[in-house]
Amino acid sequence: MQIDVVWAVVTMNEGMSNLSKTESPPSPSRRTFIRQSAALLPLVSAWPPTAMALPQTCPGARYKLIFASPYNSELWLSSPHMHQQLKHNIEDFSNGKICVEIRDKGSQGVGHDLAVQVSRGVIQGALLSVSNLSPIVPKLDILNIPFWAAESQAYLNLITSDLWQQQVTEQIRTRSDVAILLYHLPGARTLTSTRQYGKLLKTPSDIIDVVFRVPVSQVLRQFYQLCGTTPVQVAWHKAAMLAANKRFDALDPSVTGLYNGPNGLNQHIGAVSLINSVQDGWVSVINQRWLKSLPRKLRIAVWEGAEKTFVQHLSMARQAALYCQRGLLRNGATIYYPSADEMASWQEIGGYQRREWHATKVALLGKLSAFDAFVAATQVNNGLTFPT
Structure with a gap:
């Protein structure tokens, strides 16, 4: 009933x-x-x-x-x-x-x-x-430019x-x-270390030279390159096996994606940093x-x-x-909420405001002002409120 x-x-x-x-x-x-x-x-x-x-x-x-x-x-x-x-x-x-x-x-x-x-x-x-x-x-890939539409209400x-x-x-x-x-x-996407790697990724300095699993998105690859990682493309269904075999150190799915990932991925999760970069x-x-x-x-x-x-x-x-979140904690993972200063450091190194994104915005949308219009749209509630 x-x-x-x-x-x-x-x-x-x-x-x-x-x-x-x-x-x-x-x-x-x-x-x-x-x-x-x-x-x-x-x-x-x-x-x-x-x-x-x-x-x-x-x-x-x-x-x-x-x-x-x-x-x-x-x-x-x-x-x-x-x-x-x-x-x-x-x-x-x-x-x-x-x-x-x-x-x-x-x-x-x-x-x-x-x-x-x-x-x-x-x-x-x-x-x-x-x-x-x-x-x-192709303009869908603007969603993978970080820190403008990642929060659920903005998205x-x-x-x-x-x-x-x-x-x-x-x-x-x-x-x-x-x-x-x-x-x-x-x-939103996270910064998550594998259980084999195990380190907590709190600030950009923690991720330099980390071998980072990326999905099929050139925009996300660019973000992780800006952060100083070594990005590697790994098929989703192979992520659990390659994490167990130390083929990469970190990955970025949402908490929901990490827990529901194929082939028991949630057994290979170390520390999850909730940086809320991009909506998954x-x-x-x-x-x-x-x-x-x-x-x-x-x-x-x-x-x-x-x-x-x-x-x-x-x-x-x-x-x-x-x-x-509760399931990952039961499996022994750590979940970390970054401080305001730590979030600002991620925004500074890879956020949508950086000039490095200008070419991507123009390539996908034709002009920079078009991206600004989408950013403005994230601020207007159209009648639905995401539960908090």
Whole structure:
């Protein structure tokens, strides 16, 4: 019954009525988001695993949406993947005519592989890192310039702004075969030593010459080069093995990413420094050809289900991050909150204000003032507040 109570509260969102008038995802200016309340958190965290485990079969369904993810559906307490909620909401809004089949645990692949499969229509939807969409809209990589949109509220303000929706979300939809169903906010990136290395990275002087695992992002690579590290690109699924074998000393995922990383990565974590450099953003995407093949009412149902899931996920994301922190501590890791002076030292050496970023901003956006407009968008609340 607790699930029904929470979902009933979330549906008190006037923006849902706007969705019934359009076949495209609504812009923030055309919808009213429900403000998140701390009162929802106990209800969300109390959802039992048995209630969250929904059947994969759907008697009477006319269409199937195969949704793939690298994450384990059963580990919903530690990850805001929202598998069960997305499945429930789309099936509910479609009156059972769309069946959502979740293929989790990386069984269908991860990252770039999933992006390709959704684009080609092999599967209909997937959960990806935002960076997997950078080849489609390169300006997405501005998110990896440090210390301007890393905090969850700033990131939430940005992605729900008209500017972001028009210049990024809409461009992904018009330039590719995929569309973003919803954004996920798992938390900001960290500076984390492996258990084998073990040192606490408090200030830039602690990271000089450290062998640093970086994801596929030239912007993040540049940041760690500014900090004096030796960056090495390591595939995500190999991170645990190579950490155990001392092939790198440190890495940067969010606390949620560290705890949920593949192949038992959370057993190889030493000290986590919460410098909040860059939001470790995810997106759920969908194949547009499949979506356009649906009757209009069912297309609307998909967007309504995604909208509701996005609102629900904010409380879940906060709870998951706290759960992951506790889990890492139980595993013997250290979690460190930098002082104001230490944060200022990271900002000074690699922050978005440095001239070294000018060329990147111009290359991705065309002019420096365009970046300034995005920074301004992080300061304007569009009706949603991330729980604290």
